[in-house]
Amino acid sequence: MMTRFFQRGGTWVLAQGALLGSVVLLAIFFRGSGFPAGIQIAGVALMIVGAGVALAGTWALGRNLTPFPKPMERAQLVQHGIYAVIRHPLYTSVISVSIGWALVCQSWPALLVALALIPFFHAKARREERWLREKFPDYADYERRVRRFIPWLF
Secondary structure (H helix, E strand, O other): OHHHHHHOOHHHHHHHHHHHHHHHHHHHHOOOOOOOHHHHHHHHHHHHHHHHHHHHHHHHHHHHOOOOOOOOOOOOOOOOHHHHOOOOHHHHHHHHHHHHHHHHOOOHHHHHHHHHHHHHHHHHHHHHHHHHHHHOOOHHHHHHHOOOOOOOOO
16 A cells, blocks of 8 residues: 555655645744735735635546546546646645745745745656656647646746
């Protein structure tokens, strides 16, 4: 059972959990003050946008939703809904909510870890995309058309 966990990308899941837990805890225990009010408002906006992106991604994935980067055996390639403009909306949402949370809590340590999610998810997405190309012949074309995290930019 544990072997299957790691074969599906369980190490990525554990690392992601550790990073997210760190963002939450650092923001709670190392709350700051003195950030301009606009920074906290931007944090709330990022959290709202991130939550919306998460809901759209979860809804579009339906039964394909899994915490693992390796697609399930019965998975289908999803290219509709938010997946028509972002290949990894759930990663985008986690980054957005984490940065927003750090800004709302005015926590520099939490913000540093939240920003570390960007290269982490970039690496995780690259690994996931190798598995997706193996499973779905159409994925390479989808990759060329749709950006990874931010529509039309990145």
